[in-house]
Amino acid sequence: RKEVEQDPGPFNVPEGATVAFNCTYSNSASQSFFWYRQDCRKEPKLLMSVYSSGNEDGRFTAQLNRASQYISLLIRDSKLSDSATYLCVVDRSGNTPLVFGKGTRLSVIA
Amino acid sequence: NAGVTQTPKFRVLKTGQSMTLLCAQDMNHEYMYWYRQDPGMGLRLIHYSVGEGTTAKGEVPDGYNVSRLKKQNFLLGLESAAPSQTSVYFCASRRGGGNQPQHFGDGTRLSIL
Numbered sequence: 738r739k740e741v742e743q744d745p746g747p748f749n750v751p752e753g754a755t756v757a758f759n760c761t762y763s764n765s766a767s768q769s770f771f772w773y774r775q776d777c778r779k780e781p782k783l784l785m786s787v788y789s790s791g792n793e794d795g796r797f798t799a800q801l802n803r804a805s806q807y808i809s810l811l812i813r814d815s816k817l818s819d820s821a822t823y824l825c826v827v828d829r830s831g832n833t834p835l836v837f838g839k840g841t842r843l844s845v846i847a
Numbered sequence: 848n849a850g851v852t853q854t855p856k857f858r859v860l861k862t863g864q865s866m867t868l869l870c871a872q873d874m875n876h877e878y879m880y881w882y883r884q885d886p887g888m889g890l891r892l893i894h895y896s897v898g899e900g901t902t903a904k905g906e907v908p909d910g911y912n913v914s915r916l917k918k919q920n921f922l923l924g925l926e927s928a929a930p931s932q933t934s935v936y937f938c939a940s941r942r943g944g945g946n947q948p949q950h951f952g953d954g955t956r957l958s959i960l
Contacts, residue, residue: 769946780937780951781890824889832897832944834880834905839889 738763741838743825749844754815758841760825761807769828770801772810774821775840781824784810815845849873853938853952860928860959868923868955870938878941879921880905880949881913883934890937896921928959 743760750756762770770787785792787799787808798811808827812819825838854869870879878897882890882905892905896915910932912924921940925932935956939949 771948778935778954780953782951783948786946786948826949828944832878834878834892834895835941835949837890 740764740829740836741825741827743823743838743841745839745841747842747844749846750815751846752815752817754845755811755813756815756843757809757811758823758825758843759807759809760827760838760841761805762825762827762836763806764827764829764836765803765806766830767827768830769835770799770808771826771835772797772799772808773824773826773837775824776821781837784823812843815843817845817847819843820845851938851940851950851952853936853955855955856953857956858958860925860957862928862930862959864928864959865924865926866928867925868936868938868957870921870923870940870952872919872921872940872950874940874942874950875918876940876942876950877918878943879915880939880941881911881921881923882937882939883907883932884937885934893923893936930959933957933959 772784773781774784775781791800796813800809822840824840880895881893894913899918938952941949
């Protein structure tokens with residue numbers, strides 16, 4: 738099983754739609770979780786950290802389910818500017834590098 | 848605050864040439880990383896460093912060397928460039944472990960002919 742798995746997509750949704758991505762991770766000892774956004778030919782940028790109780794930032798909501806070892810990202814009222822690849826990121830332990838998923842591609846269509 | 852700065856932004860090399868990519872961060876971060884990303888693929892970790900004077904191999908280290916002589920700088924070297932090393936290279940830094948996120952530079956686009 739891969740350390741971090743994401744549905745590669747693409748998810749093609751109309752403007753204003755709600756879309757959700759899931760990501761599963763294999764290391765039950767993982768403690769830190771993040772969602773990054775990567776635009777075409779650009780560097781990944783932190784979208785939000787994921788906290789145990791779930792957290793919201795405007796139209797974006799992140800959830801963590803430790804029992805099933807998955808995290809989710811919900812985007813409400815999608816905008817054309819949300820079109821990007823969304824990377825799920827999980828830590829291992831100690832000072833080992835974060836593990837990046839391969840990403841889920843989202844296209845928001847007018 | 849510049850964050851993570853990569854130099855150069857673009858470079859074209861001939862097979863067999865050598866070059867060094869520079870990554871500089873001004874956030875006093877302990878950890879630094881070098882990744883490569885090929886079209887349609889995810890990030891692959893080349894080498895990383897958890898502190899000044901330390902380096903470690905990542906997922907795809909062959910053909911690359913690194914040095915971290917100063918905390919703020921992480922250098923990636925290609926001793927004898929090969930066409931398979933044509934890629935976009937991203938550097939990143941992180942304050943520490945735990946819930947600290949990584950911050951990326953804007954990439955170096957390297958073509959080897």
